[in-house]
Amino acid sequence: MKRISNVITAVSVTLFIAVMLVLTLISAVTGEGSGNAKKGSALSTVISLVDGSIGEKITKDFAGSFSGRIDWVAIDAKTESAICENIVNGVYIADSRLIEADNTARTVSGKCASSILSYTNVYDGAVCLVAVPGSAGVYSELLPEYMDSRTQKQLIDRFYELLDTGVRRIDAYNRLKMLSDNYVYFRSDNKWTSYGAYCVYRTVIQKLGFQPLSYDKYSIEHAADSYCGDLYSRTQYMHCSPDLLDIYTYDGDTEVTGCTLRENDGTETECPLYNRDALRSDNMYALYPGVGHPMINIRTSNGNGRKLLVIGDDYAASFVPFLLQHYSEVTVIYPEHTTLPLSSYTDNTEYERTLFLFGIDSLCGENILEELLSEYTKGDRLI
Amino acid sequence: MIYSSLIFIYAFLPLSLLAHKIAPAKYKELVLLILSLVFISFSGLAVLVFAIAYAALNYSGGLVIQRAKDAKGLSVIPLTAFLSADIGIMILLRSRILTGLSGVIGLHRILCPLGLSLVTLSAAGYLMDIYFGRQRAEKDMVRFGLFILMFPKIIMGPVLTYNRYARIMDKRSQSAEALGAGLTLFMKGLAKKVLAADNLYMLYSAVNGVKVKELTALTAWTGAVAYVLCLYFTLSGFADMGAGTARCFGYTFPDSFRYPLFSSRLGYFATKWHIQPVRWFVRYIERPLQKLTSHRWLQALISVSVCGIIGFWYRFNTNGLLCGLIFGLLLLIERFLSGFKIMKPTGVMYTSVLIILLGVLFSGNTVSSSMRFIGAMTGSSRELADSLTVYLLRSYSVLLLIAMYASSDLLRTMLIRSGSAKLRSVLTGARPVIVLLLLISCTALMSYSGSSDMILLRL
Numbered sequence: 022m023k024r025i026s027n028v029i030t031a032v033s034v035t036l037f038i039a040v041m042l043v044l045t046l047i048s049a050v051t052g053e054g055s056g057n058a059k060k061g062s063a064l065s066t067v068i069s070l071v072d073g074s075i076g077e078k079i080t081k082d083f084a085g086s087f088s089g090r091i092d093w094v095a096i097d098a099k100t101e102s103a104i105c106e107n108i109v110n111g112v113y114i115a116d117s118r119l120i121e122a123d124n125t126a127r128t129v130s131g132k133c134a135s136s137i138l139s140y141t142n143v144y145d146g147a148v149c150l151v152a153v154p155g156s157a158g159v160y161s162e163l164l165p166e167y168m169d170s171r172t173q174k175q176l177i178d179r180f181y182e183l184l185d186t187g188v189r190r191i192d193a194y195n196r197l198k199m200l201s202d203n204y205v206y207f208r209s210d211n212k213w214t215s216y217g218a219y220c221v222y223r224t225v226i227q228k229l230g231f232q233p234l235s236y237d238k239y240s241i242e243h244a245a246d247s248y249c250g251d252l253y254s255r256t257q258y259m260h261c262s263p264d265l266l267d268i269y270t271y272d273g274d275t276e277v278t279g280c281t282l283r284e285n286d287g288t289e290t291e292c293p294l295y296n297r298d299a300l301r302s303d304n305m306y307a308l309y310p311g312v313g314h315p316m317i318n319i320r321t322s323n324g325n326g327r328k329l330l331v332i333g334d335d336y337a338a339s340f341v342p343f344l345l346q347h348y349s350e351v352t353v354i355y356p357e358h359t360t361l362p363l364s365s366y367t368d369n370t371e372y373e374r375t376l377f378l379f380g381i382d383s384l385c386g387e388n389i390l391e392e393l394l395s396e397y398t399k400g401d402r403l404i
Numbered sequence: 405m406i407y408s409s410l411i412f413i414y415a416f417l418p419l420s421l422l423a424h425k426i427a428p429a430k431y432k433e434l435v436l437l438i439l440s441l442v443f444i445s446f447s448g449l450a451v452l453v454f455a456i457a458y459a460a461l462n463y464s465g466g467l468v469i470q471r472a473k474d475a476k477g478l479s480v481i482p483l484t485a486f487l488s489a490d491i492g493i494m495i496l497l498r499s500r501i502l503t504g505l506s507g508v509i510g511l512h513r514i515l516c517p518l519g520l521s522l523v524t525l526s527a528a529g530y531l532m533d534i535y536f537g538r539q540r541a542e543k544d545m546v547r548f549g550l551f552i553l554m555f556p557k558i559i560m561g562p563v564l565t566y567n568r569y570a571r572i573m574d575k576r577s578q579s580a581e582a583l584g585a586g587l588t589l590f591m592k593g594l595a596k597k598v599l600a601a602d603n604l605y606m607l608y609s610a611v612n613g614v615k616v617k618e619l620t621a622l623t624a625w626t627g628a629v630a631y632v633l634c635l636y637f638t639l640s641g642f643a644d645m646g647a648g649t650a651r652c653f654g655y656t657f658p659d660s661f662r663y664p665l666f667s668s669r670l671g672y673f674a675t676k677w678h679i680q681p682v683r684w685f686v687r688y689i690e691r692p693l694q695k696l697t698s699h700r701w702l703q704a705l706i707s708v709s710v711c712g713i714i715g716f717w718y719r720f721n722t723n724g725l726l727c728g729l730i731f732g733l734l735l736l737i738e739r740f741l742s743g744f745k746i747m748k749p750t751g752v753m754y755t756s757v758l759i760i761l762l763g764v765l766f767s768g769n770t771v772s773s774s775m776r777f778i779g780a781m782t783g784s785s786r787e788l789a790d791s792l793t794v795y796l797l798r799s800y801s802v803l804l805l806i807a808m809y810a811s812s813d814l815l816r817t818m819l820i821r822s823g824s825a826k827l828r829s830v831l832t833g834a835r836p837v838i839v840l841l842l843l844i845s846c847t848a849l850m851s852y853s854g855s856s857d858m859i860l861l862r863l
Binding site: 022023024026027028029030031032033034035037038039041042045070071072073074075076079080081083084085087090093094096097100101103104105106107108110165166167168255 | 405409410411413414415417418445446447448449450451580581582583584585587588591599603606607610611613614791792795796799800802803806829832833835836839840843844845847848849850851852853854855
């Protein structure tokens with residue numbers, strides 16, 4: 022009996038593994054690669070070969086191409102929920118939304134702050150900074166109590182303390198926290214919604230010297246009603262309603278006259294403000310201006326000649342459309358996708374202000390501004 | 405690469421088995437060695453070069469000691485030199501001496517190869533066995549290379565004497581039955597790691613993330629129990645996966661763990677926990693030293709010291725050393741009081757409590773932090789339980805109960821005592837379905853990250 026059982030085990034498991042291997046290979050061959058990924062230098066490739074990080078990448082790529090991965094992750098969510106907490110792949114499944122559940126004690130390294138300070142010292146215009154909390158910071162009361170609910174607020178405060186000279190620091194946390202009963206954050210993503218961005222815009226634009234535009238004057242288009250964010254893709258939790266991707270259009274005189282995307286190799290292409298093709302892709306959030314590219318330059322019919330440079334992450338993408346009524350030109354740089362120093366993309370002396378707008382998670386990790394602002398940090402001391 | 409990853413289970417393992425199967429009999433070991441080098445290369449070329457150099461060092465070490473011994477020369481000199489090199493490398497890589505160097509030479513990090521501590525024991529044991537004349541140096545480079553680098557044993561052992569390893573290699577029997585048995589053992593280990601250890605680690609992390617002064621006694625106990633169970637399932641899980649893989653290739657490795665938790669005496673626990681490394685320390689350090697003296701108190705001191713060395717070998721810090729010393733002392737006291745008879749449940753209770761307390765000491769980075777945690781377990785800081793305790797117990801009670809049951813030998817004992825052939829047949833018949841379900845569940849749990857990494861300890 023034991024012998025037969027072992028033989029059946031061998032046959033069934035081997036067959037299952039073989040079928041999955043073949044399906045995964047087919048999926049890997051037919052699947053599309055990530056076209057926007059940063060390409061490393063030859064040196065970094067050699068280093069990754071030597072220290073084994075390429076092995077980790079292969080392991081991750083294999084998992085990424087694993088056949089039926091979405092269904093597997095859904096089974097994962099059900100299994101995890103059944104045997105322990107509602108935390109799946111670092112995401113807490115609350116009744117109404119998914120929230121990043123990071124229990125690690127994070128600290129502000131100060132390197133990002135150091136880069137911004139160095140930039141401010143050299144730059145002639147004014148520098149403003151908005152550090153945006155993720156949904157975990159605003160909806161912290163939904164998380165289990167052992168996860169420090171004050172962490173994101175503390176991180177933002179600490180980061181602002183490091184920039185006590187020269188940089189105008191704008192509070193987004195309290196505004197978003199106050200409005201947390203509204204649809205200010207996606208249910209399936211860590212990021213804010215367009216409405217959340219608008220709420221913070223009202224504060225930011227006053228600090229930039231303008232009067233905010235009234236909410237009533239916007240026409241709101243639900244560009245997509247099936248957006249499933251990063252937190253959803255990590256859990257495949259079916260009971261979380263998909264989110265809306267909104268486009269806010271102001272019924273005023275100022276119109277967008279042109280948008281130009283610039284790549285790292287210097288090529289420039291004209292594009293619409295909103296990339297509606299993205300709604301048919303895996304990354305629907307790329308609907309917003311410049312997402313997935315190093316730089317986008319947006320020109321408007323506003324004749325005041327004022328120009329703004331925005332350096333930010335995905336939070337900035339849905340925020341920028343609100344600024345367009347006030348400026349004749351807005352340039353957005355996404356350091357996540359840049360590989361060159363800032364001067365290779367644009368001349369910052371043309372802009373009267375620079376606005377840094379990042380999620381606090383981006384500012385706490387490794388210094389994402391290191392390469393972009395390297396021209397300004399040389400010789401400066403680190404905090 | 406580690407065993408608990410999708411790429412290992414769904415790509416490396418099946419392709420390796422295929423390559424090994426189609427290779428002519430006399431080249432099977434060579435094929436396995438090449439596969440082992442590919443496996444190691446996933447940790448980086450630096451680790452691969454190190455591994456090859458390490459195997460070459462010990463291969464030549466064995467030959468040099470053998471030659472000195474045959475020539476009736478001073479074989480103790482090469483033995484000392486090669487042992488110092490082996491142990492020195494382990495200390496250098498496991499301690500944090502090289503951490504600062506990684507930035508200087510431009511690497512993202514300097515890895516301590518997974519399994520180095522176990523490989524060091526194997527290599528040192530081999531050299532000492534040649535010196536003491538228990539065996540002759542191996543001339544077959546491929547076979548010796550496998551002794552050091554064989555991928556089914558490189559992560560979590562077992563630590564074998566060369567004689568025993570050679571016997572296992574000679575008795576290779578590859579068949580569908582062996583493959584089934586190997587896959588069953590592999591899935592058992594995978595489930596231990598992915599289903600049990602990883603989720604227990606979440607519970608341990610949740611408790612560990614709370615400030616000690618805010619911990620209630622029951623929460624602290626829950627965290628400590630989670631740590632001990634997580635440690636057991638991680639180590640035994642990897643050991644089972646390694647042994648299962650070896651079985652698929654036709655090699656039968658001995659057990660590394662025999663349900664040590666819930667033993668009725670500390671002595672029983674010691675004989676069932678991580679059997680081969682513990683035996684190695686007894687065989688190569690404790691016994692030779694004890695033979696040097698006839699004083700019982702001195703022999704006892706040696707036993708306690710060896711326990712301290714084992715504890716240090718695991719953690720490479722003061723906590724590990726202290727934990728080992730206290731364990732050795734408790735073992736001594738237990739032997740001294742062996743005349744007192746206690747009921748089995750009482751024995752299980754006292755052993756479990758001591759193991760959990762020692763687990764807390766073992767887990768800490770400093771003695772003072774561990775003592776503060778033990779203080780919280782006594783209820784010195786706050787009340788017995790709070791809302792966090794209720795939340796954690798509500799969320800994890802099913803997992804904890806299943807984990808405690810699975811870590812005991814209750815099922816095995818029940819089957820033996822029932823004497824029911826029918827029950828055994830039903831369980832044996834259901835095995836293929838259970839194994840497949842375990843594979844599917846573990847695949848799902850690893851589907852997002854692609855792997856379930858080594859946690860708590862890097863031996």
